[in-house]
Amino acid sequence: MAAFVPPNERNAQSPHLPFGDYREAPLYGKDIISVSQFSREDLDYIFGVAKEMRAMVERIGTFDLLKGKILANLFYEPSTRTSSSFFSAMERLGGSVIPINEVTYSSVAKGESLPDTIRTLECYADVIVLRHPEVGSAALAAEYARKPIINGGDGIGEHPTQALLDLFTIKEELGRVDGLTVTMLGDLKYGRTVHSLARLLSLFAVQLNYISPDILRMPADLVKKLEAKGVSQKEYSTLETVLAETDVLYVTRVQKERFENLEEYEKVKGAYVITPETLKPCKDEMIVMHPLPRVGEISLEIDTDPRAAYFRQMEYGLYVRMALLAMVLGKA
Amino acid sequence: MAAFVPPNERNAQSPHLPFGDYREAPLYGKDIISVSQFSREDLDYIFGVAKEMRAMVERIGTFDLLKGKILANLFYEPSTRTSSSFFSAMERLGGSVIPINEVTYSSVAKGESLPDTIRTLECYADVIVLRHPEVGSAALAAEYARKPIINGGDGIGEHPTQALLDLFTIKEELGRVDGLTVTMLGDLKYGRTVHSLARLLSLFAVQLNYISPDILRMPADLVKKLEAKGVSQKEYSTLETVLAETDVLYVTRVQKERFENLEEYEKVKGAYVITPETLKPCKDEMIVMHPLPRVGEISLEIDTDPRAAYFRQMEYGLYVRMALLAMVLGKA
């Protein structure tokens, strides 16, 4: 039996199919619930596979690595972006997808518990992506399931595959993560995206800057946890001071509904909109990211700026999700 | 041309693909509308194919028997369980599925008749699974369709594939059907599941016990029909007396909404909840079944009891539906 060569040590351009045997790889048969489950080595491995996926998609579009495997896309709340991304990832790997979007009007409406729904679906599928409005639902599902569960977002809890694709975007766009200055902007209090990303970034030597309205600051307990891990963090109330040194500007939406006092909202909202003017002090090789959807917080004029990475970010998401599905399911 | 060997006479472990030619088999090109259309020989045949499907899924997951065939999953009311099960069955056979869930807001909302919708969809699909809230809708659809229609539940009418999977579960779990004592519990008045199963069981030599609140008793006309077929039936108002002799305990939900008088509901509901205590007088080799979803009528502690067959029941459903799709469509 040939020795196993981890994907990141193989040449992504190598023509031979199929891939290596992922059953020896870190995630085989595992659930993906939280960013806290990943070591830096895991990330290297995942991103190595994601790079291979990218090369394969660019060369041949789709391949049959997961032929015969079925993904149940179980969405208790709609998310076109996340569900389409997993759908496409599974199809590009030759597998198929059972889309379950109307679950809320169905068995669940009749009062069925999440564990029962999961134990039913795993009779029909090989892996389940779960999007659910309640924190902890993915962990609960994983406790009962025999098949792998991938957390596609559990309320204000976690969205680990988003954080992974964000980190992969940074690595692919800028070539590294260590040594970078990442500036997070907008609603840092409720945004599970920035929380998960910050926690993943704590595995690297980065400088984190936080810029937000006072009522939407990064939660104190998260800041403390990251500090304990040795992450250098700074808080600002305006952008200008940190733009010149920023490598990654991660923009999130400031939602009107978060403000009790609308006057206060009107006062701050302008400060968090990215325009060509905003980017003037920025380096040429920095990137602007956004988890999307955006509603005005990045001006459309930025879209053609090569530093605007948010649509490419969506595409990196495809490769990361392909990598996760392949690794979790092993080779077909 | 080689003689045709029915699947149930072949070795399910035999490695050769493809399967036998189902165009000579009982259901080729037929609709599946009601349990009353099946003879005991048909059931043997279907369950023989279902066993093969199980062996194939366990060995290779998915195969290309129905490659190039398209199933339209036409659901006028949502049913995650039934639609996912057919979806997976078709995909595991290499076919593909058009999911049509939002039909109620679409052409139908514009007033289109069921026959017109069916005659449109059969231009795009090779077989149609229909779930519809009105009794008789599957038969109506079949009258107009050139392609096979499979009844996925028509109101309080029939749900033949559920009854088939229930019977297959009994046969696979206990090795036979003749000679068994089947105890049906809960809402026996409105449950199409127990009605269809009872009618199928009338083809075998079984003892049927019915246990329900007085207002939810098995309909008198059905009891008469079964009697005419020679089925031995007994009614009870409590469980205890029949547990020791029961081989199959088929539990259904007693819905609050069925009671005009809530006091009466509160009085009876406790009597129909299965707990570890309930199962104490039962044999070791009996099984507990439930069509799911359950909402409290079987305690969670039962889930780990090997006699709890309700999740395995879901899986048997996959094999039965694969068998039906393959037989109805013939070999690709």
Place this chain on the structure above:
Amino acid sequence: MAAFVPPNERNAQSPHLPFGDYREAPLYGKDIISVSQFSREDLDYIFGVAKEMRAMVERIGTFDLLKGKILANLFYEPSTRTSSSFFSAMERLGGSVIPINEVTYSSVAKGESLPDTIRTLECYADVIVLRHPEVGSAALAAEYARKPIINGGDGIGEHPTQALLDLFTIKEELGRVDGLTVTMLGDLKYGRTVHSLARLLSLFAVQLNYISPDILRMPADLVKKLEAKGVSQKEYSTLETVLAETDVLYVTRVQKERFENLEEYEKVKGAYVITPETLKPCKDEMIVMHPLPRVGEISLEIDTDPRAAYFRQMEYGLYVRMALLAMVLGKA
């Protein structure tokens, strides 16, 4: 390199796969937004490919021309007919489909713009079919997209693939288009279907007759445009006078809601219902078409008349959409 042979000059019965290389064909990489983009040569080409598709489907059901390609079926309003038709077309070509129906409750509900949704989805798909309630939405999407956009209906604007399938139906059923008399009946004011078809027909030498209630007449500006192109058009208020000479009777629904005065509706509605009596003066070789769904405007007794082409029309739609997808995406 072998010379390219257009499909309509090839033998549709020829056994060799794969098809010709559509990357040299008229629509490769293009959007399909409006009927006005097609020349008569384009139509010949599209219909030639559609004929091949029909032959292939009849012979082998499904083939792998678009294996590895993904269609995003993006429906902002439900349309079972159009979405199922594209779904089936893509699956019969070996590709796969991401169905996105709940988009309205999702990112879009959060306020995302159509261009952002499109630029996200094109990261996951190779072609996008867009159904949207607003006129001009398909053109807007195409402006931003790198991948081909196919207009699946934009409000009261256009529905080009419906017009193409209508024209293909006429050609296949009657063997030609030039020299035919096409009588359009019903709501000619708001029906985008008849507008698009009339515009396509202006490329041929046809006689157009319009029959409608006074308040639902063909828009004057469209009549003028067609006149400028040399189309012979006549308006009538009753059917009888033109039936004998009609080759194609194109029926549309007269919706109650269009009338402010219900008495007027009651007065006219009977005049636009097709019964066996209506068809008595008609030729044997004429056809009755309808875009469906119908709600009473063609009596069910007509369904068995060989001249009733409206269900065959649905099937022609499958072949036309297969042709469009194959041509837009090129050979896999």
